[in-house]
Amino acid sequence: MAHFDIGYRRCLAPDGRPLEALPDLAHDAETLIGLYRAMVRTRTFDAKAVALQRTGRLGTFASSLGQEAVPVGIASAMCAEDVLLPSYREHGAQLWRGVTPLELFLYWGGDERGSDFSGPRQDFPCCVPVGSHAPHAAGVALAFKLRRERRVAVAIFGDGATSKGDVAEALNIAGVWQLPAVFVVTNNQWAISVPRRRQSAAETLAQKAVAAGIPGEQVDGNDVIAVRQAAAAALERARTGGGASLIEAVTYRLADHTTADDASRYRDDAEVSRHWPEEPLIRLRAYLAKIGRWTKDDEERLLAATAAEIDAAASAYLATEPQPPESMFDYTFARLPTDLSGQRAQALAPVPATGPEPMTAR
Amino acid sequence: MVEITLIQAVTLALARAMEEDPRVLVLGEDVGADGGVFRATDGLLARFGAERVLDTPLAEAAIAGLSIGLAAQGFRPVAEIQFTGFIYPAIDQLVNHASRLRTRTRGRITCPMVLRSPSGGGVHAPEHHSESPEAMFAHIPGLRVVIPSSPRRAYGMLLAAIRDADPVVFLEPTRLYRASREDVADDGAGLPLDRCFVLREGTDTTLIAWGGMVREALAAADALAQEGVSAAVIDVATLKPLDAETIVASVGKTGRCVIAQEAPLTGGFAGEIAARLAERGLMTLLAPIERVAGYDTVMPLPRLEHLYLPNAARIAAAALRAMAYA
16 A cells, blocks of 8 residues: 655744754855845836736736745756746746846737747746646656756646646656656645635645655745755756656735736635735745844845836836737748748738728627 | 558658657657557667657647657657547647747747647548548647648658658548558658649649548549549648648639548638638639538448548539539
8 A cells, every 4th residue: 555745844934933953055144135135026026017017008917926935946946057837927937047027028018029038048938828838848858868968847837737637647757757857836725716625635736746656745835945945855856867856835826816817706805814924025034134134224225126127127118119010920930831921911011091991890 | 762651651751850860759659669559650669769769658738748848959759649539638739839839939949849640531440530630730820730642742741840840730641551552762852841732634623632532532533534524633731831822723724623621511621722712713713612521420430431431422523513514
């Protein structure tokens, strides 16, 4: 009979108190400050994006408010040559890896150039169809394994994605082929309106790893030290031939699903309020203050600098002209087929002003 | 030069591609030791090893998804989906990812992959093994959809598909796998993936077909010749991107056409060809466009299959209907 245990990793209590001897990475205050800055930068980006959307200057946007420790903790443990395959709420990881705020604004503002990352050229763009990028991570990892490269593919998706066949197929293949991949479930408790308890009868989502024959663990997703430590262990295992892992980062979605959503239709404000004290920024800031490495002045300087950077990126985004119409056609194939060139010419031709009046809807 | 079947031409092209380009991999269910259920990958495992011929777990979405990840990383995966009846889980990957990664990233990440699958009926196969879903794929922007109908075209078009910079769905007509033999030179020459093949010139009518229907169209042309009707035969071969020029030019000369497809009538690719002819060749038509297709019913099990599938007689009858117009 098979037995399994799912571990749970947490280093800091919500008030910033260390629960045990902290891992080595936490002994370097500069590392922790770097993680804190990245989480603040992510939250500042989110806030600006929501503000732009609310004023009609950005498309529908998915905020990562309250779960910044997951993308930042994961990405900070990755090497530059690894490949990130994000879902749509991982701007924190993308920013860490060198995707610019301008690129992110462009993407969410409806411009494909936002996914032509100048930084991490091999990272995948956001994946909107939930969980469908998990098999790509297996494919990228297979490429690394076949070329004997010490690189890892990292896919991040949500709790809802664990119900999908794509994710099960990817975990299974990554297990049976011992692929250098790390799969991260950002369990933020809500798949739009469906709470975690209605998503799966499994006690943890990390145990989905058990069926795939790979290690799985839960981690406090609001504790960036724990997330980073778990990611570092999984990445190291993958990099050294130990195969794939699954990390369930348990966090909470403080925001609506997207700017098009109204979470008050399906969850109590009281529930959201209860989770605010556990959010990841407070926790790390409290710890840094406790060890004498973060002051009110530091905080103010960081907020001002981050706001200036994000505001400048937003201005640059708003000043960016849309792409020319031919761009719709010019990336469909490597070479434009003759059959499509006719449609391209049609799209570029001016619509004649004369002729019969256009029909109107009745 | 040797006379080989269409399935052997597929194997020959795969081996050639793997020989000339180390980035080419073959993956799918039972493609390794078994050599594929139709033997398309026969001998490849022994020749190229388990790192280039990968037996995957039984997971069609993942086969397509793995291919996307591999292609994004510079490999040239050629994935086999065992039958088109099992290809539907992979369609999400094709629609949402493979076909649009180039567009989404403005060319930063591309997806040079081939998804091969046996397609069509006529071999008395079990349920879900005989359908012709090509029009679904042709509706997806960013995909090429190729259906060879002879050993030579299978060889040249598969090589071209593997070398192409974008994703290709390569549908192999099951009923033609071993139906005939042809001399195929293993010279590595590809065939264009944006052109129809005019198999026979004619003056009275144009028979337009692809896949398993090409052989029926050729037989119909023979029968029509007995009746004194000269029929041109066009193998569309690449549905997407469509070579409308060749079709419009031929019908412009003959003034009549029959479009034959195995797939159900409604929403089928014959409708697209008919629309192109209506848009660009209406004034050259001497008779209504005839479509000969499967019915809008579920594909019957083998006992009734012959009543469902269009054949040379139905194609010839449609051509004669058209001839009855002035």
